[in-house]
Amino acid sequence: MNLLRHARYVLSENPVTGLAFGLFAMFLVAALFGPLLAPYNPLQSNAAMALKPPSAAHWFGTDQLGRDIFSRVLVATRLDLTIAFASVILAFLLGALSGVAAGYFGGWTDRVVGRLADTIMAFPLFVLAMGIVAALGNKVINIVIATAIINFPLYARVARAEANVRREAGFVEAARLSGNGEARVVLGHVLPNIMPIMMVQMSLTMGYAILNAAGLSFIGLGVRPPDAEWGIMVAEGANFIQSGEWWIALFPGAALMLAVFCFNLLGDGLRDIIDPLKRT
Amino acid sequence: MTAVPALAVEDLSVEFRTRSGTVKVLEQVGFEVDKGETVALVGESGSGKSVTAFAVMGILDPAGKVTSGRAMFGGADLLALPERELAEQRGRELSMIFQNPRTALNPIRRVGRQIADVLVRHGGATRPDAPRAAVEMLKKVRIPDPERRVEAYPFELSGGMCQRIMIAIALACRPALLIADEPTTGLDVTTQAVIMDLIGELAHESGMATIFITHDLALAAEYCDRIVVMHAGHIVEAAPGRALFAEPRHPYSAKLLAATPGGTASLAELASIPGGLPDLRRSDLPACRYSGRCERRNDDCTRPLPRRSVGDRHIVACWNPL
Amino acid sequence: MSALLDIGGLAKRFDLGGKRLLHAVDEVSFTIGRGETVGLVGESGCGKSTLVRLINRLLDPTSGSIRLAGTDLAGLRARAFAGNPNRARIQMVFQDAGDSLNPRYSAADAIADPIRRLKRLSGADLRRRVEALADMTGLPRELLSRFPHQLSGGQKARVGIARAIAVEPELLILDEPTAALDVSVQVVILKLLQQLKRELGMSYLFVSHDLNVVRLLCDRVLVMYLGKIVEEGPAAEIFADPRHPYTRALVSAIPQAEPDKRVGRLRLSGEPRSPIDPDPTVCRFYGRCPRGEPRCAAEMPLLRSAGPARQVACHFATLDPPPSHGGGAPEGGGGGRR
Numbered sequence: 001m002n003l004l005r006h007a008r009y010v011l012s013e014n015p016v017t018g019l020a021f022g023l024f025a026m027f028l029v030a031a032l033f034g035p036l037l038a039p040y041n042p043l044q045s046n047a048a049m050a051l052k053p054p055s056a057a058h059w060f061g062t063d064q065l066g067r068d069i070f071s072r073v074l075v076a077t078r079l080d081l082t083i084a085f086a087s088v089i090l091a092f093l094l095g096a097l098s099g100v101a102a103g104y105f106g107g108w109t110d111r112v113v114g115r116l117a118d119t120i121m122a123f124p125l126f127v128l129a130m131g132i133v134a135a136l137g138n139k140v141i142n143i144v145i146a147t148a149i150i151n152f153p154l155y156a157r158v159a160r161a162e163a164n165v166r167r168e169a170g171f172v173e174a175a176r177l178s179g180n181g182e183a184r185v186v187l188g189h190v191l192p193n194i195m196p197i198m199m200v201q202m203s204l205t206m207g208y209a210i211l212n213a214a215g216l217s218f219i220g221l222g223v224r225p226p227d228a229e230w231g232i233m234v235a236e237g238a239n240f241i242q243s244g245e246w247w248i249a250l251f252p253g254a255a256l257m258l259a260v261f262c263f264n265l266l267g268d269g270l271r272d273i274i275d276p277l278k279r280t
Numbered sequence: 281m282t283a284v285p286a287l288a289v290e291d292l293s294v295e296f297r298t299r300s301g302t303v304k305v306l307e308q309v310g311f312e313v314d315k316g317e318t319v320a321l322v323g324e325s326g327s328g329k330s331v332t333a334f335a336v337m338g339i340l341d342p343a344g345k346v347t348s349g350r351a352m353f354g355g356a357d358l359l360a361l362p363e364r365e366l367a368e369q370r371g372r373e374l375s376m377i378f379q380n381p382r383t384a385l386n387p388i389r390r391v392g393r394q395i396a397d398v399l400v401r402h403g404g405a406t407r408p409d410a411p412r413a414a415v416e417m418l419k420k421v422r423i424p425d426p427e428r429r430v431e432a433y434p435f436e437l438s439g440g441m442c443q444r445i446m447i448a449i450a451l452a453c454r455p456a457l458l459i460a461d462e463p464t465t466g467l468d469v470t471t472q473a474v475i476m477d478l479i480g481e482l483a484h485e486s487g488m489a490t491i492f493i494t495h496d497l498a499l500a501a502e503y504c505d506r507i508v509v510m511h512a513g514h515i516v517e518a519a520p521g522r523a524l525f526a527e528p529r530h531p532y533s534a535k536l537l538a539a540t541p542g543g544t545a546s547l548a549e550l551a552s553i554p555g556g557l558p559d560l561r562r563s564d565l566p567a568c569r570y571s572g573r574c575e576r577r578n579d580d581c582t583r584p585l586p587r588r589s590v591g592d593r594h595i596v597a598c599w600n601p602l
Numbered sequence: 603m604s605a606l607l608d609i610g611g612l613a614k615r616f617d618l619g620g621k622r623l624l625h626a627v628d629e630v631s632f633t634i635g636r637g638e639t640v641g642l643v644g645e646s647g648c649g650k651s652t653l654v655r656l657i658n659r660l661l662d663p664t665s666g667s668i669r670l671a672g673t674d675l676a677g678l679r680a681r682a683f684a685g686n687p688n689r690a691r692i693q694m695v696f697q698d699a700g701d702s703l704n705p706r707y708s709a710a711d712a713i714a715d716p717i718r719r720l721k722r723l724s725g726a727d728l729r730r731r732v733e734a735l736a737d738m739t740g741l742p743r744e745l746l747s748r749f750p751h752q753l754s755g756g757q758k759a760r761v762g763i764a765r766a767i768a769v770e771p772e773l774l775i776l777d778e779p780t781a782a783l784d785v786s787v788q789v790v791i792l793k794l795l796q797q798l799k800r801e802l803g804m805s806y807l808f809v810s811h812d813l814n815v816v817r818l819l820c821d822r823v824l825v826m827y828l829g830k831i832v833e834e835g836p837a838a839e840i841f842a843d844p845r846h847p848y849t850r851a852l853v854s855a856i857p858q859a860e861p862d863k864r865v866g867r868l869r870l871s872g873e874p875r876s877p878i879d880p881d882p883t884v885c886r887f888y889g890r891c892p893r894g895e896p897r898c899a900a901e902m903p904l905l906r907s908a909g910p911a912r913q914v915a916c917h918f919a920t921l922d923p924p925p926s927h928g929g930g931a932p933e934g935g936g937g938g939r940r
Contacts, residue, residue: 171702176684181682469812522860539789541817550792
């Protein structure tokens with residue numbers, strides 16, 4: 001298929017994108033099969049083995065409760081990625097639909113969506129996320145909602161701009177002549193066209209969503225111990241850095257960094273794949 | 281003609297490197313433009329007419345490469361000049377105007393400034409003098425109310441006016457050669473006529489040579505002295521406009537004329553050209569790129585193309601001309 | 603021949619705020635008969651696009667009537683027209699076929715869309731109909747699964763035409779359908795349009811800049827200027843003997859290879875008057891017209907008969923002799939010297 005051949009071409013021209021895809025595959029495997037692949041039970045504490053540095057038996061060492069950090073980092077992948085994916089998808093649904101409507105219809109729809117986005121952006125976004133989680137309750141689902149809300153303006157804005165451009169396009173007029181009512185034109189004709197750009201947007205903000213989730217957990221909102229999640233693990237590990245047990249914070253931190261890096265590169269790569277295809 | 285032509289293109293070949301192979305966009309293109317003469321490069325899309333102009337101006341896409349040929353201008357070969365010297369020539373001696381005037385102008389700079397830029401860079405005007413010189417140029421291209429318009433932004437002006445601004449910029453330094461790439465495509469026919477008249481007058485006044493690129497044969501015939509017909513990167517025929525229309529000698533020129541509305545009374549008399557362009561990526565392209573669709577093809581046509589003179593300044597690249 | 607389309611006093615004024623109105627279309631009336639091809643010419647900004655959008659009901663008029671075989675469509679809101687049973691009766695072929703095709707829809711999807719929406723066909727019936735349309739428009743069936751960026755200009759044009767005729771419209775509006783095509787492809791597409799018109803019994807409204815093409819295809823021509831129709835008549839006559847000064851300028855501007863066929867040149871200077879709050883007593887062409895008499899600024903000329911089936915909106919239309927022939931010669935009466 002044309003897309004595959006083009007994808008291969010992009011990957012061959014840009015090895016960094018290939019690296020990103022490779023990393024992404026790795027994370028995906030970790031998320032899907034983490035619990036099966038983990039050498040130890042991530043929740044199992046073992047006081048005798050507490051605070052042991054990395055070794056052959058424990059690749060990433062153990063934490064203050066004797067839990068294997070490698071297993072925890074591996075298993076945390078699922079939680080972190082799920083939170084990130086879920087919030088990105090929710091943000092997309094809310095943002096894309098309202099943005100497209102605002103861009104296509106203009107008028108009051110545009111004003112309302114615009115004011116909503118402006119209001120959200122008036123707050124320092126992380127503080128807003130904190131506030132939302134604090135208000136709604138300390139649960140994982142609320143991290144998803146909070147992250148989605150703070151990402152909403154970005155998606156709405158991109159969707160609105162794209163819809164605005166296409167609103168004058170010939171194919172939109174042709175769709176109306178073909179008997180498509182306005183709702184159908186927006187959903188069936190305009191939206192499919194902005195999907196590629198929105199997908200790139202989604203992968204670009206995935207990195208941010210992961211950081212956001214980790215950040216909230218770091219300060220104690222959202223994920224609770226003993227759940228394995230990179231942010232919490234960094235928070236717990238932070239207490240031990242001064243006393244020399246660097247590995248407790250480092251490995252989850254490295255995983256976080258790698259994940260964000262991977263998604264940023266992925267976004268760029270996706271954009272390269274999607275955009276020029278339309279220009280061929 | 282014993283006088284040295286303003287521009288003499290010889291054996292120009294250009295290749296483009298693409299994902300799907302090397303495209304031999306131009307092959308051994310050669311033509312001359314005398315001082316004060318207007319020559320039209322006519323062809324359908326894919327004929328290579330714009331690429332020829334870009335190659336001469338030295339503004340080919342980075343994927344394009346001139347593989348052979350010379351473009352003698354003012355005693356020097358433009359294709360061999362280093363970029364710095366070519367940049368000196370461009371704007372001063374050698375100028376170009378493009379198809380979509382509004383997009384060719386800088387949208388965030390007032391038009392007067394854009395004209396002044398060229399005057400200062402190439403025309404030896406000083407910064408303080410330049411605004412007044414810009415107004416003079418606007419008067420020259422007959423823009424009404426020039427003192428006010430000089431402060432306008434491109435989006436405030438109509439397509440026709442933007443094209444006049446482009447002409448003003450191009451002619452500000454009185455170049456010896458102007459290349460106009462489809463300058464009136466997209467303009468109304470009334471505006472087109474005015475713009476073509478304007479270019480003709482200004483060229484006549486200063487003895488400037490003009491290359492005019494278009495797909496509109498009738499436009500070329502009305503406003504140009506000679507027409508050069510291109511097909512798939514080759515020049516197939518070159519003749520004075522009237523001679524080409526009265527007696528086209530290359531089968532492709534004849535077919536092109538037969539497909540152009542304007543001469544015939546009814547649609548039934550128009551005929552499309554059979555076949556399509558050959559794939560220019562092939563390494564086994566025939567010597568004559570039209571032979572694949574030509575009904576007059578014979579065994580001679582595999583030989584390298586000739587350049588036969590068949591009349592006064594009338595040449596045809598065909599073994600079996602009409 | 604009863605009229606298929608009857609436009610009566612159609613007007614569209616856009617509110618620019620501050621009580622300023624842009625008169626895009628100003629009291630336009632004309633008819634299109636069954637099986638007729640009527641050409642619409644005029645420069646950019648004359649209101650052609652707005653008029654077209656009023657007729658195909660993508661835009662609501664400010665006033666006037668749009669009767670299609672007796673049914674007045676003007677009163678139906680454009681926003682809701684997509685669901686109206688009359689929607690299929692007027693369709694359009696767009697200028698830029700590439701722009702008018704949804705990049706995410708294959709050729710088959712694009713052609714099927716109106717059939718699905720307006721004729722409620724689906725499944726095998728739909729597939730058969732799409733294939734029949736591809737055959738009718740000379741589009742090879744293998745190309746039906748391709749996307750616009752994989753099709754050539756001529757192929758995209760055929761898809762656009764197939765889509766437009768898919769629901770068997772009575773009136774087909776063609777907005778510069780061959781403007782972006784090479785001359786050879788243009789011939790093929792024009793002949794196709796001619797053939798389809800006969801086979802399917804449609805009427806055409808052909809909007810174009812290219813007067814040579816208009817001359818070939820159209821029975822009658824309407825010349826529009828700044829929102830008004832300034833001349834109307836059989837195509838051959840309009841080109842041989844244009845009466846309105848604007849039409850004369852238009853016809854004389856057509857590039858003509860042979861000098862003896864060149865009609866006396868009439869070059870327009872200056873820019874058109876503003877369509878915003880135009881003075882109703884001043885001729886829209888005043889100021890740009892080579893002839894500018896006091897009467898032109900005091901009384902708006904109305905469309906008046908200037909011969910059988912001919913109408914011109916100019917006080918002096920019947921007075922000027924026909925333009926002289928011969929290369930570059932200034933025309934008699936009225937001026938127009940370069």
